[in-house]
Amino acid sequence: MDKISDVTIADCEKSTYIKPLRLTYQQNGIKKIWDAMKVHDSVVILIYNVTRHVLVFVKQFRPAVYLCSSKVSEVEGQRVIKHEENPPNLGLTYELCAGIVDKDTSLEQIAQGEVLEECGYKVPLDKLERMCSCRGGVGTSGALQTMYFAEVTDAMRVSQGGGVKEEGEMIDVVDIPVSEAMDFVMDDNVNKPVGMMFAVLWFFQHKNKHYSSKI
Ligand SMILES: Nc1ncnc2c1ncn2[C@@H]1O[C@H](COP(=O)(O)OP(=O)(O)O[C@H]2O[C@H](CO)[C@@H](O)[C@H](O)[C@H]2O)[C@@H](O)[C@H]1O
Numbered sequence: 458m459d460k461i462s463d464v465t466i467a468d469c470e471k472s473t474y475i476k477p478l479r480l481t482y483q484q485n486g487i488k489k490i491w492d493a494m495k496v497h498d499s500v501v502i503l504i505y506n507v508t509r510h511v512l513v514f515v516k517q518f519r520p521a522v523y524l525c526s527s528k529v530s531e532v533e534g535q536r537v538i539k540h541e542e543n544p545p546n547l548g549l550t551y552e553l554c555a556g557i558v559d560k561d562t563s564l565e566q567i568a569q570g571e572v573l574e575e576c577g578y579k580v581p582l583d584k585l586e587r588m589c590s591c592r593g594g595v596g597t598s599g600a601l602q603t604m605y606f607a608e609v610t611d612a613m614r615v616s617q618g619g620g621v622k623e624e625g626e627m628i629d630v631v632d633i634p635v636s637e638a639m640d641f642v643m644d645d646n647v648n649k650p651v652g653m654m655f656a657v658l659w660f661f662q663h664k665n666k667h668y669s670s671k672i
C-alpha cells in the first residue's frame with residue numbers, strides 16, 4: 458500500500474495538464490455560460506495476455522479520486538487532507554494502461570510506449586487494434602479518448618513496467634483472470650473509470666469467444 462502524507466490543497470493557478478476556461482455563447486438566441494477545462498486527449502489500452510488468459514490492468518494512487526473521497530479539513534488557514542482520517546486506498550484505482558497525448562507522434566506510438574512503460578510488454582505497432590474512441594468528462598472537458606486492444610504473450614514481457622521512475626510514476630501491474638474479470642469490474646468496492654468497464658464488456662463481446670474456443 459502506498460504511504461500518502463502531508464496532503465495540502467491550493468487553487469491551481471497554472472498547470473501543464475489542465476486549463477479551466479469560461480465560455481459564453483448563445484444557443485437559440487439564449488445567452489449562456491459554461492465553465493470548461495482544456496485537458497490532453499488520451500489513449501487507453503486493454504491488454505490481454507494470451508499465455509495466461511488474464512487481462513492486464515494498472516493500479517495507482519489518483520490524487521483527484523482521493524480528493525473526491527476525502528474529508529477536507531482546515532489547519533492554520535491551510536486546506537489539508539489528514540491521511541490518518543482518510544486512508545490512501547480511497548485514492549487507489551484500477552485502470553486500463555493509459556497515457557496522455559502530449560507528444561507529436563501517432564496515437565499508436567503513444568499507446569505502444571505506455572504499454573511498455575507501465576506494464577513492461579513490448580508490443581509491435583501492428584498488434585495494437587483500435588477499438589473505438591469516446592469523449593470523457595462531457596460536462597467539464599470533453600477530451601477525446603482512443604481505446605486500443607493489445608494481445609500479448611509472456612515472451613513479450615521485457616520489464617516489470619511500473620511507469621517512468623524519473624517522472625515519479627508508481628504503478629502496479631495487476632493480472633485479472635478472464636474468468637474473474639466481469640465480477641471485478643462490477644465490484645463497487647473497486648475504484649475504476651467507466652472506460653475500463655466498457656473495455657471488458659467489449660472483450661467479452663468481440664474477443665473472448667474466439668479465445669475460449671482455442672483453450
Ligand atoms: N493533472 C495532473 N497533475 C499533475 N501531474 C500530472 C497530471 N496529469 C498527468 N500528470 C503527470 O504526467 C504523467 C502522465 O501520465 P500518463 O500519460 O500515464 O497519463 P494518465 O494515465 O495519468 O492519464 C490518462 O489515463 C486516465 C485513465 O484512463 C485518463 O482518465 C486520463 O484522461 C488520461 O490522460 C503522470 O504520471 C504525472 O506525472
Ligand SMILES: [Mg+2]
Nearest residue numbers: 554555556575
Ligand atoms: Mg498512465
